[in-house]
Amino acid sequence: MNILLIGCGKMGGAMLRQWASNDNNHFTVADPAARDLPKGVKHVSKMAELNAAEFDVMLIAIKPQMIADVLPDYAFSLKPDGCIVSIAAGCGIDTIVGIAGEKAIIRVMPNLAAMVGLGVSGLYANNKCTEQQKADVTVLIAETGTCIQLSSEDEIDRLTAISGSGPGYIFEVMRSYMAAAKSMGFDDETARTLVMDTIAGTVETARQSPDTLEELRNSVTSKNGTTQAGLEELMRDHKLEALFRNTVQAAYSRAIELK
Ligand SMILES: NC(=O)C1=CN([C@@H]2O[C@H](COP(=O)(O)OP(=O)(O)OC[C@H]3O[C@@H](n4cnc5c(N)ncnc54)[C@H](O)[C@@H]3O)[C@@H](O)[C@H]2O)C=CC1
């Protein structure tokens, strides 16, 4: 497929890095600030430089607040049977239709781990999309990690709050955990290794185990041992659970505002 990537910042750039490692598709990036693009990727700074080229897929990876300004410039670069894919948080299909007209539109919500092929994305297609378009875009997204098919647009906004924003929460959890390790006297490098390897090893253990997370947690927790002492703090008054609930609710509310 010929794909036009509009916006190649942190998220578009992360996905492009994976895609460019395959030869399956041809990419053109439209972004005045794009630098150091992978080999074989064409670059334009503005619409006029496209020389009337037409694309099978137009992938929107600019900030949601910019779409109304930027998308009209590119709307004519889509082939008549082409498909718009938007990774913008919040920005609904109705908003895109209002700008670009009735088109095949797919909303995808990736996350930053796409950069290393370990992303998780949700995908929702409107009823103008053919089965072939859905299948092609699913294959494209699956090159960056897991791709989950969603059956309502609202699910994209709810998934945004969990996995789209998720790496942000986890980086902050890691940062706080690392600060705690440093308060125990470990230097930066050792604290980072201890925290990251503990998290990576724990995730892999959970992936490979048939046990529930509660059972796995209990398998670390000796009666009257160190983990029990730590968990009594971490789980006091269910504050951690409430904190995560409030966190994802705030992100979901923001996605609704960005519609
Ligand atoms: N950063 C993340 O982890 C995730 C971001 N997203 C979505 O991805 C989109 C992009 O977010 P980021 O990559 O984080 O932002 P970013 O600010 O890193 O990238 C945006 C890019 O758009 C470019 N741009 C600005 N004006 C332009 C124009 N007129 N034409 C073409 N390109 C233009 C900028 O130069 C920049 O490279 C947003 O809609 C966001 O909701 C979705 C999932 C995760």
Ligand SMILES: O=C(O)[C@@H]1CCC=N1
């Ligand atoms: O913070 C944001 O709005 C975007 C969407 C998900 C992750 N980053």
